[in-house]
Amino acid sequence: DVKVTQSSRYLVKRTGEKVFLECVQDMDHENMFWYRQDPGLGLRLIYFSYDVKMKEKGDIPEGYSVSREKKERFSLILESASTNQTSMYLCASLRQGTYEQYFGPGTRLTVT
């Protein structure tokens, strides 16, 4: 079974802190994604990566950055957390040439 794991299920941070969200997949997938999920807004793509050290902006990249130094790991970074970044963050991976994205369980981040 494909497994996508995220470093935390719940996280509470203060405004202005630097926040790292980690995602690891164990199926050698080329593509990885970070989404945020908010009530009434569905899933919105923040960034995705199609190879090591490669990244592309999604629909809402402002206030975020990403890092992909190894194929299995994709990190989302909030440089200076703000309260409007309180959300559920979902990571996903996808094998090149296929359709199915595999999701992690999500990290619910609260910024106070």
Place this chain on the structure above:
Amino acid sequence: GNSVTQMEGPVTLSEEAFLTINCTYTATGYPSLFWYVQYPGEGLQLLLKATKADDKGSNKGFEATYRKETTSFHLEKGSVQVSDSAVYFCALTNAGNNRKLIWGLGTSLAVNP
């Protein structure tokens, strides 16, 4: 541009009722269409897919048919169970760029015993 529109929830049904969740799309070319499900406290998982017109995707008693003439991909199940309570997302991807999914906003389903 490409977009997906789902019926708004929440949808509340009694066990064994018939379920329809409407999904329509706007896309250029010939997209592939998907339904994902998110059970409480979990990430999303693929429920079913259809990659060309008139294809029917099916899984776990759920079905959806890719209707190009009406640009629709409605999700149906003949008899829902309490364990089907979840949020359902319709999505599409364009051929040639299957990395990115265009998502609907999700429809919450609650099934009561």
